[in-house]
Structure formats: C-alpha cells, structure tokens
Amino acid sequence: MCRYSGYCAWRGVFDFTGKESSGIITGIRRAYPELGSCLYFDLAEKTHAVLYELPGNRLNWLWYINGPEPELTGSSVTMKVSDATLAGMQEDAERVWSPELARLIRETAEPFVNVIYDADPLPRLSWAGGSVALVGDAAHPTTPHGLRSTNMSVHDARVLGECLARWGQTPPPRALAEYEAARLPVVAAQVLHARRLGRLKQGL
Ligand SMILES: Cc1cc2nc3c(=O)[nH]c(=O)nc-3n(C[C@H](O)[C@H](O)[C@H](O)COP(=O)(O)OP(=O)(O)OC[C@H]3O[C@@H](n4cnc5c(N)ncnc54)[C@H](O)[C@@H]3O)c2cc1C
Structure with missing residues (x-):
C-alpha cells in the first residue's frame, strides 16, 4: 500500500x-x-x-x-x-x-x-513456495532522497540472477529464499532511511 x-x-x-x-x-x-x-x-x-x-x-x-x-x-x-x-x-x-x-x-x-x-517495507520478497519474487519499485517503492531507487532495482535483478544461477531454476525456492535474505534487510533499511531524510528536510 x-x-x-x-x-x-x-x-x-x-x-x-x-x-x-x-x-x-x-x-x-x-x-x-x-x-x-x-x-x-x-x-x-x-x-x-x-x-x-x-x-x-x-x-x-x-x-x-x-x-x-x-x-x-x-x-x-x-x-x-x-x-x-x-x-x-x-x-x-x-x-x-x-x-x-x-x-x-x-x-x-x-x-x-x-x-x-x-511504502512500508514488505515482510518478504518471494511467495508461492518460491515461484514469485518481487524486484525494484514493485518490491520497495521509495522516496527519492537516498538517490538510490534505480540502483536498488538494478542490484535486485543482479542478486536474483546470481541466486538463480547458483541454485538452478528448477526448483527455485532455494534461490528465491537466498535472494530475499540478501536483499530484504538492505532495501527495507534504504526505504526507511530515505523516508527519514525527506521528513527531516521537509520539517515534518
Ligand atoms: C518522475 C520520476 C523520476 C525519477 N527519478 C529518479 C532518479 O533521478 N534517480 C533514480 O535512481 N530513480 C529515479 N526514479 C525512480 C526510478 O525510476 C525507479 O526506481 C525505477 O525505474 C524502478 O525500476 P523498476 O524496473 O523496478 O520499475 P519500472 O521502471 O517502473 O518498470 C516497470 C515496468 O513494468 C511495466 N509494467 C507494469 N505493469 C505491467 C504489466 N501488468 N504487464 C507488463 N508490464 C508491466 C511498466 O510499464 C514498466 O515498464 C524516478 C521515478 C519517477 C517516477
């Protein structure tokens, strides 16, 4: 939301x-x-x-x-x-x-x-037993104050690709779990950091 x-x-x-x-x-x-x-x-x-x-x-x-x-x-x-x-x-x-x-x-x-x-950080980035994963803005819409929105999306895609390459695509649950473990803490922190920067600069 x-x-x-x-x-x-x-x-x-x-x-x-x-x-x-x-x-x-x-x-x-x-x-x-x-x-x-x-x-x-x-x-x-x-x-x-x-x-x-x-x-x-x-x-x-x-x-x-x-x-x-x-x-x-x-x-x-x-x-x-x-x-x-x-x-x-x-x-x-x-x-x-x-x-x-x-x-x-x-x-x-x-x-x-x-x-x-x-948006508030999501509790997870993958669903349906490892067949659906979110990357980029779909996973973590952010205010622009960290100047990292696009970089975060590119980084998600890269890490997801590396995980899939490491674990193979069938079955992918392990790959998606690893992707989520690597990216979720980073993107959640970035979204909240950008939010805080924006609120400070806007006196909110
Ligand atoms: C006005 C504006 C300025 C910005 N400026 C900056 C900036 O200076 N620096 C920066 O780092 N970031 C900036 N951003 C943020 C940056 O654009 C996003 O973080 C980045 O584009 C996210 O990439 P993405 O691939 O996750 O999503 P998107 O780039 O939004 O790509 C999603 C794609 O999916 C397509 N799509 C959606 N629904 C469907 C569907 N049902 N079926 C098929 N395709 C679908 C869309 O058409 C779109 O092409 C800006 C954003 C906006 C709106």
Missing part, C-alpha cells in the same frame, strides 16, 4: 545549449560553483531544493513542497498543472530561494509536479 509522503516535487530541466555564456548560466555557476561535480541541496523553512548538472548542457532542479495529497488521475505520479499554479510557484521561488535559483526555475520550460510516495 503506497503512503503519500506529505509533499510533492516541482521539477524541471533547463537546457542551456548555446547559452553557456548567458547571464542565467554564469549567475548560477557563480552561486553554485561545484555544479557538474556534485548535487546541491538547498534547505529553507520546511522545504528543500536539489540542483545538479546533467550531461548534454542541462540543469536539473527539484523543489519539494509540503501539502495535502493531490488527486491523481490514472497511474502516473506526474501531474500537469495550470498556468496559474505555475505562476504562483515561480512567484514563491523568488521569496524562498536565491535570485539565481529562482531565475533558473522561472526560465525553465514546462516544469511539472511529481507526487512523492513510498
């Missing part, structure tokens, strides 16, 4: 191809001099933002905002927002963040909102 975290993330990617020497880029590089070699986390009152550079002349930013759970239609956690909501967010950014980050947020085309969920 997914648990709403208590906050959503505004997100955007600013493509600065051909604008490397523009005021917005020189300003942001002055304010965040290690861009390109780290992630920046900006903390403010009950909120935080993340900023980092992606390959291909792009800056990726996220801004987490506390609030009631929005009503989602369909199965996507990504929400389209009205122009008025977008303008309100850009205005708020001017009050909360540095002028450089606020400008980046304002000038990013088509920011969008992700509603942030996780």
Whole structure:
C-alpha cells in the first residue's frame, strides 16, 4: 500500500545549449560553483531544493513542497498543472530561494509536479513456495532522497540472477529464499532511511 509522503516535487530541466555564456548560466555557476561535480541541496523553512548538472548542457532542479495529497488521475505520479499554479510557484521561488535559483526555475520550460510516495517495507520478497519474487519499485517503492531507487532495482535483478544461477531454476525456492535474505534487510533499511531524510528536510 503506497503512503503519500506529505509533499510533492516541482521539477524541471533547463537546457542551456548555446547559452553557456548567458547571464542565467554564469549567475548560477557563480552561486553554485561545484555544479557538474556534485548535487546541491538547498534547505529553507520546511522545504528543500536539489540542483545538479546533467550531461548534454542541462540543469536539473527539484523543489519539494509540503501539502495535502493531490488527486491523481490514472497511474502516473506526474501531474500537469495550470498556468496559474505555475505562476504562483515561480512567484514563491523568488521569496524562498536565491535570485539565481529562482531565475533558473522561472526560465525553465514546462516544469511539472511529481507526487512523492513510498511504502512500508514488505515482510518478504518471494511467495508461492518460491515461484514469485518481487524486484525494484514493485518490491520497495521509495522516496527519492537516498538517490538510490534505480540502483536498488538494478542490484535486485543482479542478486536474483546470481541466486538463480547458483541454485538452478528448477526448483527455485532455494534461490528465491537466498535472494530475499540478501536483499530484504538492505532495501527495507534504504526505504526507511530515505523516508527519514525527506521528513527531516521537509520539517515534518
Ligand atoms: C518522475 C520520476 C523520476 C525519477 N527519478 C529518479 C532518479 O533521478 N534517480 C533514480 O535512481 N530513480 C529515479 N526514479 C525512480 C526510478 O525510476 C525507479 O526506481 C525505477 O525505474 C524502478 O525500476 P523498476 O524496473 O523496478 O520499475 P519500472 O521502471 O517502473 O518498470 C516497470 C515496468 O513494468 C511495466 N509494467 C507494469 N505493469 C505491467 C504489466 N501488468 N504487464 C507488463 N508490464 C508491466 C511498466 O510499464 C514498466 O515498464 C524516478 C521515478 C519517477 C517516477
């Protein structure tokens, strides 16, 4: 059962191809001099933002905002927002963040909102006498603050593959039990760690 975290993330990617020497880029590089070699986390009152550079002349930013759970239609956690909501967010950014980050947020085309969920760790990762196993987000949806969601999924798949190779696929119960023993404690701890980080940074 997914648990709403208590906050959503505004997100955007600013493509600065051909604008490397523009005021917005020189300003942001002055304010965040290690861009390109780290992630920046900006903390403010009950909120935080993340900023980092992606390959291909792009800056990726996220801004987490506390609030009631929005009503989602369909199965996507990504929400389209009205122009008025977008303008309100850009205005708020001017009050909360540095002028450089606020400008980046304002000038990013088509920011969008992700509603942030996780789930309490499951008591197990395999069922039905060893014929069903969960990996990745299906096994452990997590908030993004540990920056490990994809890595956890890849690692699950790798460990599962190694266990199957070790024990053979027929019958697989032993392989799945070994997979579960290796991964369950790790992923459970990671989900709770990410949850705690998010709650701390959001003042919850
Ligand atoms: C907006 C967003 C941003 C993210 N950013 C990051 C990030 O920066 N770094 C990071 O590490 N993680 C990030 N994540 C998390 C990351 O995407 C997931 O942790 C990762 O994709 C999980 O991989 P997965 O294979 O378990 O699941 P998924 O990637 O969700 O793959 C599941 C697949 O199963 C398919 N499927 C579902 N139901 C069925 C069905 N009944 N039959 C057949 N196929 C089905 C789906 O279509 C999908 O292709 C982000 C997630 C979101 C939503």
